[in-house]
Amino acid sequence: MANYRRGRVNEAMAKELMRILPTVKDPRVSTAFFSITAVDCTPDLKYAKVYYSTMGGKDGDEGVAQGLKSAVGYIRRELAHILNLRQTPELTFIRDNSVEHGAHISKLLDEVKPKENTDEQ
Numbered sequence: 001m002a003n004y005r006r007g008r009v010n011e012a013m014a015k016e017l018m019r020i021l022p023t024v025k026d027p028r029v030s031t032a033f034f035s036i037t038a039v040d041c042t043p044d045l046k047y048a049k050v051y052y053s054t055m056g057g058k059d060g061d062e063g064v065a066q067g068l069k070s071a072v073g074y075i076r077r078e079l080a081h082i083l084n085l086r087q088t089p090e091l092t093f094i095r096d097n098s099v100e101h102g103a104h105i106s107k108l109l110d111e112v113k114p115k116e117n118t119d120e121q
Contacts (some may be wrong), residue, residue, distance in 0.1 A: 010039045012083060013048060020078045028067030037096045041089055048089035051096040061095060068093040 004084050014036045034054040040046045054061050054069070068075075072091050080088040 006043065009045060009083075009085070010041055010048075013041070013050075013079065013089075014039045016079060016082050017050060017075070018029055020075055020082075023078070024067070024071045024074060026067040026071050028063040029071055032064045032067070034064060037098070045085065045089055046087060048091050050091055050093050052093060053096045053099050065093065065095060080108070 015040070017036050021034075021036075022030060030037055032054060034052050036050060037053050039048055042049070052064075054064050070109040072093070076088055079091075
């Protein structure tokens with residue numbers, strides 16, 4: 001039962017974070033193009049890891065990370081207003097590299113794939 005509730009809280013937090021983040025006044029966050037890929041709360045709902053993915057180069061990723069770190073108080077306060085939780089979790093933002101990793105694996109598989117020989121027909 002607790003896992004079911006935690007899953008609902010994770011989904012609600014991810015949904016609301018996508019609404020809150022464009023309102024952050026820090027230009028490193030408000031002008032960046034990124035998405036929340038997952039939220040993982042601890043069983044006691046005191047801490048939450050927020051996984052995000054950015055579009056663009058590595059240079060912009062550091063700015064987004066710093067912007068999110070500086071705006072964590074505002075983001076947490078807005079979450080507290082929206083979600084009706086006894087205690088709002090402390091947020092930790094973690095960059096999710098799974099999209100780039102998947103693209104890299106796909107590229108490697110394409111290189112290994114045998115090429116069809118049309119001369120033998």
